[in-house]
Amino acid sequence: MTLPNPDQLLPEMAAILDQHLKSRSISEPRFIGIRTGGVWVAQALLEQRAKNEALGILDVSFYRDDFTQNGLHPQVRPSELPFEIEGQHLILVDDVLMSGRTIRAALNELFDYGRPASVSLVCLLDLNARELPIRPDVVGATLSLAPDQRVKLLGPSPLTLELQTLASAN
Ligand SMILES: O=c1cc[nH]c(=O)[nH]1
Numbered sequence: 001m002t003l004p005n006p007d008q009l010l011p012e013m014a015a016i017l018d019q020h021l022k023s024r025s026i027s028e029p030r031f032i033g034i035r036t037g038g039v040w041v042a043q044a045l046l047e048q049r050a051k052n053e054a055l056g057i058l059d060v061s062f063y064r065d066d067f068t069q070n071g072l073h074p075q076v077r078p079s080e081l082p083f084e085i086e087g088q089h090l091i092l093v094d095d096v097l098m099s100g101r102t103i104r105a106a107l108n109e110l111f112d113y114g115r116p117a118s119v120s121l122v123c124l125l126d127l128n129a130r131e132l133p134i135r136p137d138v139v140g141a142t143l144s145l146a147p148d149q150r151v152k153l154l155g156p157s158p159l160t161l162e163l164q165t166l167a168s169a170n
Contacts, residue, residue, distance in 0.1 A: 001143075003151065006044070006124055006159035009140030014048035017091070017122060017138045024118070026089040032056040032081070034106055037095030037153035041124045044159060045093065056081040058092075063105035079109065086114030095153040097123040100134035125151060125161065 021029055031053055033042030039057055046053055057080040061067065092106055103121060110116065122138040127145055145151070145163075154160045 001145075001163060003143075003161040003163060004125070004141045006041070006140065006153070006161060009124060010041075010044050010048055013122065013124070013138055013140050014045055017045065018049075020120060020137050021089075024089075026118070028089070029053070029091045029120075030056065030083050030085075030088045031091045031093060032058050032106075032110070034092070034094045034102060035059045035077070035079075037124075037155065038093045040153065040155040040159060041095050041122070042091075042093035043156065045122065054082050056083065058106055058109060060102055060105040060109055063109045065101060065105070081113060084114060085110055085116050087117050088114075090116045090119045091122060092119055093122045095123065096125045096127060096151050097121075097134075097136055097139075098127040098129050100130045100132035103134045104132055124153065127151065 031042050031046060033039030033055060035057055039055070042055055046055060059077055059079050090110065092103070094102060097103065107119065110119065120137040121134070123136045124140040126136060126139045126142040128142055148166045150164045150166060152162045152164055154162055
């Protein structure tokens with residue numbers, strides 16, 4: 001299977017995002033990347049937009065519903081939100097969207113900081129395997145994997161999607 005090149009998806013994603021913001025009359029979006037890959041995608045999108053917009057960073061490790069199974073990764077760092085959440089139009093950015101559980105965790109964390117006016121979702125790759133009612137507003141590409149396959153975004157420069165096969169359980 002050939003995975004798309006993120007650098008080729010980003011200009012179109014930036015254009016669709018621009019339309020999305022215009023259609024909702026959102027003039028001052030606040031960008032938030034989900035650590036780690038979502039931050040890289042958000043940074044690349046902000047470079048395309050060239051508007052000097054601030055980027056918040058969200059680490060959802062504590063908010064994942066599988067936190068007690070997976071434990072705490074040694075690299076977990078606090079979220080960094082350099083702007084108010086209350087009343088703002090947020091653009092939440094992730095790299096790979098699958099079940100929707102990471103986005104559910106991100107929304108829970110964001111609402112602990114305040115009540116945004118809206119949250120739009122941008123993702124580079126949609127794996128079309130949702131377990132929750134979550135739908136992206138801007139998607140770079142959609143593809144379906146075999147049950148034992150996953151995709152990892154390598155970065156930050158260059159951004160590359162890598163296909164991985166899960167080790168069998170036994
Ligand atoms: O394959 C997947 C699924 C969810 N998140 C990823 O980064 N990769």
